[in-house]
Every structure is written in C-alpha cells, then in structure tokens.
Amino acid sequence: MLAxxxxxxxxxxxxxxxxxxxxxxxxxxxxxxxxxxIYTLDNGLxxxxxxxxxxxxxxxxxxxxxxxxxxxxxxxxMAHYFEHLMFKGSEQFGxxxxxxxxxLLDSIxxxxxxxxxxxxxxxxxxxxxxxDSLSNIASKIAIPNEYxxxxxxxxxxxxxxxxxxxxxxxxxxxxxxxxENWAKIQSDRFKHAVVRGFHTELETIYEEYNMSLTxxxxxxxxxxxxxxxxxxxxxMHTVLGRPEHLKxxxxxxxxxxxxxxxxxxxxxxCLSGDFDPDEMIRVIDxxxxxxxxxxxxxxxxxxREEPILSPREATxxxxxxxxxxxxxxxxxxxxxxxxxxASLAASILSNGKCGLLDVDIMQKQKMLDAxxxxxxxxxxxAMALYGYPKEGQSLxxxxxxLLAEVDKLRRGEFDASxxxxxxxxxxxxxxxxxxxxxxxxxxxxxSFIAGTDWQTEVESLDRMAKITKDxxxxxxxxxxxxxxxxxxxxxxxxxxxxxxxDKPQITPIETNRDAASQFLADVQSSEVEPxxxxxxxxxxxxxxxxLAEGVQMLYKRNEINDLxxxxxxxxxxxxxxxxx
Amino acid sequence: MRLLGTDNKSLAEIQSRLYNMACTISVGATGTSMYxxxxxxxxxxxxxxxxxxEYVRTLKGDDEILAEYKQDLFKTRANAxxxxxxxxxxxxxxxxxxxxAVRRMTLSDExxxxxxxxxxxxxxxxxxxxxxxxxxxxxxxxxQVEAIIAKHHKMPADPIAVKPLEVRYxxxxxxVNRVIVAPYDAKQIYYRQYANRGERxxxxxxxxxxxxxxxxxxxMNAIVFQEMRExxxxxxxxxxxxxxxxxxxxxxYYVAFIATxxxxxxxxxxxxxxxxxxxxxxxxxFDLAKQSxxxxxxxxxxxxxxxxxxxxxxxxxxxxxxxxxxxxxALPDLTIDDIIAYQKSHVAGSTxxxxxxxxxxxxxxxxxxxxxxxxxxxxxxIFGY
Numbered sequence: 001m002l003a004x005x006x007x008x009x010x011x012x013x014x015x016x017x018x019x020x021x022x023x024x025x026x027x028x029x030x031x032x033x034x035x036x037x038i039y040t041l042d043n044g045l046x047x048x049x050x051x052x053x054x055x056x057x058x059x060x061x062x063x064x065x066x067x068x069x070x071x072x073x074x075x076x077x078m079a080h081y082f083e084h085l086m087f088k089g090s091e092q093f094g095x096x097x098x099x100x101x102x103x104l105l106d107s108i109x110x111x112x113x114x115x116x117x118x119x120x121x122x123x124x125x126x127x128x129x130x131x132d133s134l135s136n137i138a139s140k141i142a143i144p145n146e147y148x149x150x151x152x153x154x155x156x157x158x159x160x161x162x163x164x165x166x167x168x169x170x171x172x173x174x175x176x177x178x179x180e181n182w183a184k185i186q187s188d189r190f191k192h193a194v195v196r197g198f199h200t201e202l203e204t205i206y207e208e209y210n211m212s213l214t215x216x217x218x219x220x221x222x223x224x225x226x227x228x229x230x231x232x233x234x235x236m237h238t239v240l241g242r243p244e245h246l247k248x249x250x251x252x253x254x255x256x257x258x259x260x261x262x263x264x265x266x267x268x269x270c271l272s273g274d275f276d277p278d279e280m281i282r283v284i285d286x287x288x289x290x291x292x293x294x295x296x297x298x299x300x301x302x303x304r305e306e307p308i309l310s311p312r313e314a315t316x317x318x319x320x321x322x323x324x325x326x327x328x329x330x331x332x333x334x335x336x337x338x339x340x341x342a343s344l345a346a347s348i349l350s351n352g353k354c355g356l357l358d359v360d361i362m363q364k365q366k367m368l369d370a371x372x373x374x375x376x377x378x379x380x381x382a383m384a385l386y387g388y389p390k391e392g393q394s395l396x397x398x399x400x401x402l403l404a405e406v407d408k409l410r411r412g413e414f415d416a417s418x419x420x421x422x423x424x425x426x427x428x429x430x431x432x433x434x435x436x437x438x439x440x441x442x443x444x445x446x447s448f449i450a451g452t453d454w455q456t457e458v459e460s461l462d463r464m465a466k467i468t469k470d471x472x473x474x475x476x477x478x479x480x481x482x483x484x485x486x487x488x489x490x491x492x493x494x495x496x497x498x499x500x501x502d503k504p505q506i507t508p509i510e511t512n513r514d515a516a517s518q519f520l521a522d523v524q525s526s527e528v529e530p531x532x533x534x535x536x537x538x539x540x541x542x543x544x545x546x547l548a549e550g551v552q553m554l555y556k557r558n559e560i561n562d563l564x565x566x567x568x569x570x571x572x573x574x575x576x577x578x579x580x
Numbered sequence: 581m582r583l584l585g586t587d588n589k590s591l592a593e594i595q596s597r598l599y600n601m602a603c604t605i606s607v608g609a610t611g612t613s614m615y616x617x618x619x620x621x622x623x624x625x626x627x628x629x630x631x632x633x634e635y636v637r638t639l640k641g642d643d644e645i646l647a648e649y650k651q652d653l654f655k656t657r658a659n660a661x662x663x664x665x666x667x668x669x670x671x672x673x674x675x676x677x678x679x680x681a682v683r684r685m686t687l688s689d690e691x692x693x694x695x696x697x698x699x700x701x702x703x704x705x706x707x708x709x710x711x712x713x714x715x716x717x718x719x720x721x722x723x724q725v726e727a728i729i730a731k732h733h734k735m736p737a738d739p740i741a742v743k744p745l746e747v748r749y750x751x752x753x754x755x756v757n758r759v760i761v762a763p764y765d766a767k768q769i770y771y772r773q774y775a776n777r778g779e780r781x782x783x784x785x786x787x788x789x790x791x792x793x794x795x796x797x798x799x800m801n802a803i804v805f806q807e808m809r810e811x812x813x814x815x816x817x818x819x820x821x822x823x824x825x826x827x828x829x830x831x832x833y834y835v836a837f838i839a840t841x842x843x844x845x846x847x848x849x850x851x852x853x854x855x856x857x858x859x860x861x862x863x864x865x866f867d868l869a870k871q872s873x874x875x876x877x878x879x880x881x882x883x884x885x886x887x888x889x890x891x892x893x894x895x896x897x898x899x900x901x902x903x904x905x906x907x908x909x910a911l912p913d914l915t916i917d918d919i920i921a922y923q924k925s926h927v928a929g930s931t932x933x934x935x936x937x938x939x940x941x942x943x944x945x946x947x948x949x950x951x952x953x954x955x956x957x958x959x960x961x962i963f964g965y
Contacts, residue, residue, distance in 0.1 A: 055881040087800075144810045148801035152868050155875025159800060175879035203813025210841055211816060214664050214766050319765060321659035353595040363591055365583065365648045368655055391655040417600070424602040428621060435884070492662065500767040500841065508811045513803075513862040524871070531878040536902040538894075541887045543722060547729065550711040550739025554888050555722050564718025565619035565885070566629070568636075568733075570710045571742045573612040575749060578687045579699055580609045 024281045029458045033430075034440055037277050038454055044265025044293045047284055048444035048454075050272045052437055054560070056176040056531050058273030059437035062186060063445045065268075066261040067166040068241075069233040069300060069379070075253045077205070077241015080163040082254055084201050086170065087147050087161075090192040093185075093519040094146040096512070098194070104138040105196060109251040112198075116248040132506055135199050139509035142196050146520055150185050153524050154178040165234055166378040167449045173437070176274040177528045179283055185523065187287035190267075193258060195251050200509055202249065206501040209240050213498045216318035220325050220490050227312045227486035228329040229380050232302045243501050263294040268448040272440035302379075305329065308484040316488055317495040324398045325488045327384040328480045333376040333450040340464050341475040342374035342383055347422040348414055348472070349385070349405060356405045356414060357385070366401060367393070378450050383480055395489050410476050416469040423465050430461070431561045583645050584701070586638040594631065603628040605635060607704060612826065614707065622719050629732045637734075639704050641697030650692055661959050668770040668937045670962040671762045675774055675933045676833075679961065681749040686964030711739045717885050751825060751833055753778050757952040758933045761940055762962050768841050769938035773852065775834040775930035781824050786903055787910035788922045789832075793821045795869040795919060796859065802869070807855050808838060814848050815840045820856055822927065828897045834930060842938060846947045849934070857928045859920070866916040877908050 026037040026049075034050040041047065071078045091098045108131060115127045151159045151172060158173040174182045212218055222238050229235040240246075269284060308329065331338040349372035350357040361370045368388040375382040385406070387398040408414065433439035447457050456463075516524075545553040558564065574580050585591040598605060603620030605628065618625075618632045660666040674682050714733075716725050753776045764770075797804040797820050808818035820836035836856065840848045882890055882902075894900065934951060936943065948954050 054883055056879050057881075145801040145806055148799055148805075149868055152799050152801055152872035153875075155872060155879055157876065175875055177879075178875075197810070200810065200813045204809055204816055207813070207816045207839075207841065210768055211839060214768070319662055319664065321662050351599060353599040354592065358595065359592055363583065363595075365645065365652065368652055368659075388659070391651055391658075421600045421602070425599065428602040494765070503813070503841065503844070506813060511806045511811050513806070513860065514864050516864055524868075533878045533904065533908055534881055535905045535908075536882045536887055536890055538887075538891055538900070538902070541882075542891060544891075545722065545726070547714065547726065548735035550741075551714065551735055553714040553716060553725070553729070554891060555725060556717045556884070556887055557721070558717055558719045558884065560884075562622045562719055563620070564622045564625050564716070564720065565617070566625075566718070567618075567715040568616040568632075568708070568712055569715060570614050570707060570712045571612065572614055572710070573610050575611045575685055577703075578685055579695075580614050580703060 022282075022285070024278075024285070026277075026281075027454070029455045032454075032458045033434060034272075034443075036444070036454060039281050041264065041285055041289055043289060043291055044263075045284075045288055045291065046268040046448060047281060048268060048270045048441075048448070049275075049277045049280060050440050050444070051275065051277065052272055052434075052440060053274045054435075055437075056274050057437065058174050058176055058179070058271055058275055059441045060172045060174060060182065060186075061270040061441050061445045062170040062190070063268045063270060063448055064168045064262055065166070065266045065297075065449055065451075066168055067164055068237070068239040069165050070257075070261065070298070071233065071237065071241065072253055072257070073233075073236070074245070075241075075248075075250050076237040076245045077239075077249075078254060078257055079168055080239050080241065081201065081205050081246075081249070082257060083161050083163045083168050083170075084205065085195050085198065085254065086189065086193055088194065088196045088201070089143070089146050090188045090194055092188055092192065093150065093517045094144070094194065094196065095142050096515050096517060097141050101138060101141040101196070104134060104141070105194070108134050108138065108198065109195075109255075112249060112251050116250055128504060131199055132504075135197075136507045136509060138196065140512070142509075143512045143515045143517060144197060144509070145511075146517060147185075147189065149516075150520055150523055153520070154181045154185075156182070163239055164377075165239065167445070169445060175531060177531050179275060179280060181523050181526060181528070183283050183287040187291070188519070190262060190288075191291055193262070195254055197509065198249075198251060200506060202246070203503055203506060205240070205246060206503050209243065209246065210500045212238075212240055213495070213500060214319060216316070216320040216490055219316050219318060219495075220323075220488050223314050223316050223488050224325060224327050224382065224384070224486060227314055227488070228308075228327060228382060229305055231305060232379060233300070234377060234380060243499065246501065260294065260298055263297070264288065264291040265293040266297050268445070270441040270444035270448070272437040272444075300379075305380075307481075308486065310483050312486040314486070314488050316490050317493045317497075318490060319494075320490075320492070321388065322395060322492045323386055323388045323490050324395045324402070325384065325386045325490065326399065326402055326485050327375070327382040328485045330374075330381045330383055330479050332379045332381050333446070334378055334452065336452065336456055336463075337475075338381060338479070339374075339376060340460070340467065341472060341479070342376070342381060344419060344422060344464060344467060344472060345383060345409065345476055345480075346372050346374040347425070348418050349409060351422065351425070354418070356408055357402075360405060360408075361387075361401060366390075367398060370398075370402065372405075395491075399487060406476075406480060407482070410473070410480065410482070412469060412473040414469075419467065419469065419472070420465075423461055426461055426464070428563065431563050435560055583649060584639055584642060586634055587640050588634070588638065594635065597631065598628070601628060605632045607636070616707070625718070625720070626728055626732075629728055633732045633734070636704055636707055639701050641701040643697060646695070646697050646700070650695065653692060654689065657963070657965060661963060664764055664766060664770065664937070667762060667764050667959065667962070668772075670964075671760070671935050671937050671957075672772060672774075674762075674957070674962040675760055675772075675935050676751055677749045678752045682962070682964040685749070689965055708734070709736050709740055711736075711742050715888055717888060748827065751776055751830060752933075753831075754931050754933050757931045758955065759936070759948045759952045760933060760955045760957055761936045761938065761943075761945075761948065762957050763940055763959065764937045765939055767942075768839055769845055769936050769943060771838050771840070771845065771848065771937075772935045773836045773849075773932040774935065775932045776831055777926070777930060778831045779926065780831060781828060781897065783899065783903055783906060785832075786907050787914055788918055789822050789824075790907065791869060791873060791911065791914055792919050792922055792927075794873050795866055796923075797821045798869060799872070801865075803855055803860055803865070804836075807851060807860075808848065812847070812851060814838065814844055814851065818848075820852065826893075826896050832926075834927060842942045843944075845936070845938070846944050849947075859923050859928075861916065861920065863916055866919065870911065870914065874908075874911055877904055877911075880904070
C-alpha cells in the first residue's frame with residue numbers, strides 16, 4: 001500500500017488528539033512500524049511516544065541536548081558531574097528543611113570559588129577543611145538518596161543516567177500505573193534541582209576517573225578524537241574532564257550551566273510501553289508545561305577541521321595487550337548522507353561473516369582480531385578499524401593489512417550483492433529492536449540528539465536500499481582518501497602520563513536513613529490502581545515435546561514478529577570438558 | 581570453529597549464504613552446556629537448519645588451520661593475563677572452585693600443543709550422538725517445527741546419556757578466614773569477599789532472602805550503596821548480597837564487591853565488616869524495600885525466550901512452578917524482625933575468603949596479615965596456565 005506513494009515523501013501529518021479540554025497536536029509518519037506520536041509542548045518540550053503493550057511497564061528517557069562538548073573549557077567534566085548531582089534532590093525532596101539548608105549550600109558555593117582561585121597549598125588545605133566541615137553540617141539537614149527511594153517506592157527499575165559528548169540522558173523503567181507519580185517526581189527534579197552533597201560526590205567522580213586510567217580502549221578512543229578533531233571539544237577533553245579542573249570545581253558554573261541547558265526547548269521525553277498517549281500527554285503537560293524555555297540556547301561554534309593530508313600518528317600506553325586503531329573523520333549523525341554511507345561501508349568492511357576483513361583477514365587467520373565500525377557523534381563521526389596482532393606480528397604489519405582492505409573498498413573490489421544483504425540484516429536487527437521498549441525509546445532519543453527529523457529514521461532502510469555500489473565507492477574516495485587518516489599504536493607498558501587523583505580525607509556524611517521529606521511521604525501514601533501480577537504457567541505458556549529417544553523440544557510461539565531462534569543444547573559444558 | 585568449512589562447502593561460502601539470508605549459525609559452549617544456535621527470519625529457517633546440520637555433521641578439519649589456531653590461542657590467553665577484568669574473573673574462579681578445579685578446567689599449554697584436529701572437530705561432529713534438547717522460539721506452529729526438524733535433523737540411534745551432575749565442581753566452603761592476593765599493576769584494587777557456610781538451597785527462603793537483598797543492597801538507596809558510596813565516597817560501585825547457585829545442591833554463598841583506590845582498601849574492608857555483621861536497622865528503609873519488591877512483582881511479565889529460560893533454570897533446581905507465585909504470597913507478611921533474624925543466623929559472623937587484585941607493593945599488607953596469613957598467588961595460578 002505504501003509503495004503507491006513512492007514518488008512522495010512519507011506523509012508527516014499533524015493530528016489533534018481526541019481529548020476533552022486542551023487540544024494537543026502531534027506529528028506522525030506514515031509507514032512507521034512504531035506508530036509514533038511526536039508532541040511539542042508550548043514551552044518547546046518534545047515528547048516522543050510509541051505504544052507497546054507486551055508488559056505493563058514504560059521505558060522513559062529524559063534527554064537533554066547537552067554533553068561534554070558544551071563544558072566550559074575552564075571547568076571540563078561539568079556535564080558529567082552535573083548528571084551525578086541531578087540525583088541529589090530538589091527543594092522539596094532530598095532535604096528535611098530547604099530554608100535552613102540553602103544558606104549553608106550558598107556558603108559552600110562561595111568557599112569553592114575561593115578554593116579555585118587559591119594557589120597556595122596550605123591555604124587550599126585550610127579552605128577545604130572548612131568546606132568539609134560545613135558540608136558535614138549541611139548533610140545533617142539533607143536526606144541522601146531520596147530520589148532513589150522515590151523511584152523504589154514507585155517500583156521503577158534501571159534508575160540511571162549517562163553523559164557522553166553530545167547528550168545527558170536520564171533513564172527510568174516504570175510500572176504503567178505510576179505515570180502520575182513519575183511525572184511529579186521528574187518535573188520537580190528538573191525544575192528545582194539543588195546542588196547538595198557536592199564534595200562527597202566529587203570523591204565518587206575521582207574514583208570513576210581513577211578507574212578510567214586502566215581502560216585502554218577509552219584512552220585510545222580519546223586520542224583518536226584528539227587527532228581527528230583537535231579544534232572541537234570532542235578532541236580537547238574527555239567526558240570525565242581534566243584532573244586539575246575536577247580538583248578545582250565551581251558550583252557557580254554548575255548552576256549557570258543547569259539554567260542555560262536544562263530548559264524545555266532543549267529537552268525531550270522519550271517513551272515506549274503500555275500507556276494511553278492521550279492521557280500521557282495531558283499528565284506531562286500538567287507537570288512539565290510550566291517549565292520556562294530559554295530565549296536562546298548557547299550555541300557551540302568551532303572552526304571547521306582541515307582535511308588530513310598525511311597520516312597523523314600517536315602512541316598510547318596501557319596494561320592491556322597491544323593493538324592498532326585507524327580512523328578517518330567524517331560528518332556527524334546530523335548528516336544523513338554520511339550516516340547512511342558510513343553504516344554500509346562499515347558493514348561491507350566487516351560484518352562478522354563475509355565482509356572484506358572477515359574473508360581476507362579473519363578467515364585466513366592473518367590477525368588475531370580485526371574489525372571495522374562507524375562511530376557517530378553529532379558534530380563529527382569516524383570510519384574506524386582496529387586490529388590485534390598475532391604472536392610475533394608487528395603493529396606496522398597490522399596497519400598494512402588493514403589499509404590494504406580499505407584500498408580494496410576504495411577500488412570497489414567487493415560484491416555489490418553485499419549491499420542488499422546488509423539491508424536484509426539491518427531489517428532483521430530492527431525487528432528485534434522493536435521487541436524492546438528500551439530500544440524503541442532509544443531510537444527516539446538518538447533522533448532528538450542528532451537533530452534529525454523522525455521521518456528520516458523511519459525511511460532509513462528504504463533510503464539505504466537505493467544506494468548503489470558506485471555511490472559507496474565515490475563516497476569512500478572522497479571521505480577515506482589513502483593518506484587522510486589518524487593511526488594510534490596502543491602499546492603494552494606503563495602509562496607515565498596518567499596520574500591518579502589523590503582523594504583528600506573527608507568526613508563521612510550523615511545518611512539520615514530514617515528521615516523522609518513530606519514529598520516522599522506523599523508519594524509513598526499516594527493511591528494508585530494496583531497491577532495484578534501474572535505468573536508463568538509452564539503448561540500454558542510453553543510446550544515440552546518429546547521428539548525421539550533422548551531428544552525433546554522446548555517450544556514457545558513467537559506472537560510478535562517473524563524472527564525465530566533455535567538451539568540444540570547438550571548439558572555438557574567447559575566445566576565438564578575444557579576441550580569443548 | 582569460525583575457521584572451518586564442511587566436506588562440501590567452504591567456510592566463505594557458508595558465511596556468505598548466511599549473510600544473504602540474514603541468519604546466524606553459531607556453535608558454542610558455556611560452563612554447563614554446549615549448543616548450536618540458529619536464528620533469523622522464519623522464511624529461511626528450513627535452509628538455515630539444513631546448513632546447520634550439514635555443518636555439525638561434516639565439519640572438516642585442517643591441520644594447517646589448526647596449527648595457526650594454536651598459536652593464536654596462546655596469544656589470546658597471554659593477552660587475557662594483561663587485562664584487569666580477566667584477572668579478577670580468574671581470581672574469583674580460583675577462590676570459588678579451588679586451585680585443583682582450575683587446573684582441571686583449564687587446558688595446559690602442553691595439552692593445547694598436543695591437540696589434534698579430531699579432538700576439536702570430533703567433539704562437534706559427535707555432538708548429536710548425545711541426549712540433547714531442541715529449543716525453539718518463533719512464529720511457526722509446533723507441528724511445522726516438528727516437521728522441519730524431522731526433515732533435517734538426524735536423531736541419535738542410541739543416544740549417549742548425559743550425567744552432568746557427576747562432573748560438576750562444588751563451590752568451596754569457607755570454614756576459616758583466608759586472604760588471597762593476586763598481582764595487578766593498577767592504582768585501584770578490585771576486591772571481593774566470599775563466604776560459603778554450606779547452607780542448603782530451599783525455595784522456602786526465597787522471600788526473606790530477596791527482601792534482605794533488596795533492603796541491604798538492592799538499589800542506590802540501599803544500605804551498601806549509601807554507606808560505601810554516598811556517605812564515604814569510597815567507590816563508584818559496591819555491592820553485597822546473598823546468592824544462590826545454579827543447581828539444587830549448590831549451597832548459598834555471600835559476596836561483597838568493591839573497586840576502590842589502593843589506599844582506601846582498609847577503610848572499605850572495615851566498612852563492609854561493620855555493615856554486613858552489624859546491619860543498620862531502619863524501619864522506613866525496610867518499608868521502602870518491601871514496597872519496591874511488591875511493585876516489581878506486580879509489573880513483571882515473563883515473555884518470549886524468558887519463559888523457556890525460566891523453565892531451564894527451574895529444572896536445574898528440581899522445581900516446577902514459577903517461584904514468583906510463592907514469593908508474592910509470602911512477602912506481605914514479612915517484617916523487619918524476619919530480616920534481622922535471618923541476617924543474624926545466616927550472615928553475621930561468617931568467615932570469608934578475602935580476594936584482592938592489586939599491587940602488593942602499594943596496598944596495606946600488614947592490615948591483611950592481621951586477618952589471616954596472606955596467600956600471594958601468581959597470575960599463572962589463577963588462570964591455570
């Protein structure tokens with residue numbers, strides 16, 4: 001049916017929702033397997049919805065279009081540690097008396113400003129002792145972990161958040177009967193966040209930083225970004241930030257940052273699960289509708305990188321086995337052409353079965369491991385390869401072998417049928433994505449952060465199916481020229497550049513475990529329609545079928561899609577027989 | 581065996597065909613089972629199954645490929661010894677199963693060097709001679725699936741019985757405190773304490789254990805997280821909980837984990853000791869844990885492959901009913917006194933094997949020696965090669 005519209009773009013229609021009172025219009029895209037609805041509230045907040053009723057649960061992502069790339073250059077690491085601070089509560093929860101607490105928090109903020117401007121070691125120690133003791137006093141009024149308690153009370157799972165270069169995303173998986181409570185808690189958290197427990201949270205950040213020092217993969221990745229985009233924040237600092245900035249943080253900068261970026265016209269709520277969209281948008285508008293938009297979101301400007309004319313090389317040291325990484329810079333996920341091409345090119349190079357690297361290198365045992373992939377951030381992306389050497393093989397040899405395969409790609413020495421097969425594999429992947437609330441909502445989030453229209457996501461496979469071998473070869477010729485790459489030699493050995501952050505002594509803060517704010521008490525005693533549990537009835541839900549002597553089948557019908565999975569299983573494993 | 585083809589088809593041919601069908605075939609093994617996995621679009625299942633059967637039955641060895649594979653295996657094993665996570669996993673296996681079991685579960689370098697093609701290929705070719713099971717989750721009807729299997733899968737004429745229970749390794753008990761230190765050059769230690777009192781598994785304990793775990797360590801608002809991270813800033817991740825094994829006769833065991841910087845080791849160990857043995861008591865925290873657990877059970881649904889996986893887990897423990905049924909019935913009646921009583925009788929006062937992966941020159945060895953004689957193991961000891 002949809003094929004009739006092949007000459008026209010898939011329709012994007014605005015429809016009013018059927019509801020009493022305020023009318024909410026939403027956009028949808030024809031042919032969208034997720035039948036998504038995209039709302040924009042008056043204050044600019046975007047709300048993505050897709051209904052999926054397999055379980056009485058809803059996956060929620062609250063995504064803010066801000067990340068490490070937006071860190072002030074004098075206080076890097078801010079996006080990330082602010083994400084941590086977003087778990088500390090608001091004016092109404094996480095505290096037993098905000099009026100009493102606020103002046104203490106203001107003083108701590110001032111002390112940190114003083115601390116960062118002081119160079120003398122003895123003076124700094126003295127100021128930090130003051131910060132420590134004031135924080136201890138303030139902590140007596142605070143109630144740590146109330147946000148987590150609130151989420152536990154409503155039966156949420158997967159409470160978490162993450163920060164990357166382009167985004168900060170807050171995740172909760174909630175039962176379907178807790179929409180109102182969830183909206184009430186989240187809106188208060190985002191509207192009235194309070195920076196408390198700062199100096200103990202800093203300890204955790206230092207710990208996270210110290211852990212990152214043994215992650216060779218991360219170190220290589222950051223080196224790659226530095227070499228490909230030296231004039232963009234991607235290449236100028238890591239998400240965790242520089243140790244000297246982490247040791248001299250600024251609460252003042254944090255609050256300014258929060259006010260600039262955590263605004264509705266820079267945020268999206270992404271939802272997949274068991275709910276009624278008409279109801280949902282009303283609830284969200286009620287709680288988030290009064291968030292004030294910003295007149296202007298600070299824009300990131302950066303000079304365009306010059307093309308790489310000859311290979312850039314670097315060395316990184318770490319404990320893990322050595323490997324080589326090569327990458328070409330391309331445009332970011334905001335460029336549809338580069339996203340599509342990079343995806344296909346990466347699959348042609350390496351798909352685990354019959355890509356160029358798979359056939360020429362892995363099947364012929366020429367390297368321990370070799371893979372190609374496309375890396376996408378919003379402003380820039382990369383076409384990348386890595387290789388692990390065999391015993392006695394040098395990294396230079398690894399480099400030659402990998403580059404030879406890219407040469408083949410550039411010369412078009414691959415079967416055109418790979419493109420069609422790749423699309424078929426993507427289709428299969430999407431079928432399993434659609435089974436998961438997490439993946440469905442994640443697709444929304446990706447589209448929002450990249451700033452692409454949902455229509456381009458819906459059309460992506462049809463669009464990619466039109467790409468020809470000549471298109472790919474032309475693109476590779478332009479974007480992956482023979483000398484236009486960066487290469488990193490990850491060597492085995494001690495990294496003398498790394499210094500762990502020494503953590504100062506801090507006084508443990510009060511956990512005030514038995515205290516509870518009125519806000520928590522209200523949520524705890526709120527009445528919701530309880531869900532009835534459903535248990536597995538093995539006789540009803542699956543079948544145990546004898547097939548032959550010594551062979552039986554465990555069978556379950558997939559009512560959702562056309563994917564099958566089968567296993568022949570024998571109850572003997574490596575603990576029984578290591579040769580297996 | 582991603583390196584071999586069959587008597588009639590080359591590897592490249594097989595992989596290419598699979599990619600075109602958007603199907604996957606893989607042969608693999610876990611600690612407790614070996615399997616052939618086939619998955620993809622139902623419309624191709626017939627061909628995929630035919631291919632899988634041919635693959636298993638007529639897998640063709642090659643001595644040159646084997647020789648190269650051995651070299652690569654040595655290299656992969658050597659690489660693992662450099663990795664922090666791999667070292668910690670090895671240390672945990674070593675402590676949990678014992679040095680003897682590690683040696684028997686691991687191939688020595690000599691064994692690998694002496695491997696013949698039949699050692700490996702033969703095991704795959706003979707797989708279906710054993711009693712085995714077919715697991716299917718997909719859109720075809722039961723009859724359709726039975727027909728496809730009958731068409732392509734040759735049943736064993738005289739299936740070899742499988743008696744896995746005879747050859748399992750038991751979890752080691754911890755009658756006295758032990759301290760094991762394995763070396764790894766980093767600024768952070770990976771730490772675990774493991775206790776096993778040999779207590780028998782029983783579903784009667786499900787409710788009280790789940791609630792204890794939820795209260796103590798279930799969440800970011802639970803005791804462990806609050807004390808180790810929030811209050812003391814010791815770690816980015818920490819946990820402590822009572823665990824059951826995979827089989828009915830595996831006893832319960834207790835584990836606590838933390839990754840923290842070297843000079844915080846003593847503080848972390850003392851903090852764990854305090855909160856595990858002298859558990860902080862809080863009625864509000866208990867109420868929260870209980871409310872949370874009940875809500876999770878109400879909203880939980882087991883679907884798809886989850887049903888079959890639950891069936892298999894149950895079977896290992898000799899159970900036939902969904903455990904959540906009894907759990908949901910028993911939970912509402914539990915009080916904080918039940919949790920306290922259970923903690924006092926089954927957790928407090930345990931003796932542990934303390935495992936530390938770290939730099940012996942940079943951690944407080946004197947403190948460790950005050951707990952028990954420190955066993956310094958080598959990387960080879962824990963990996964078994």
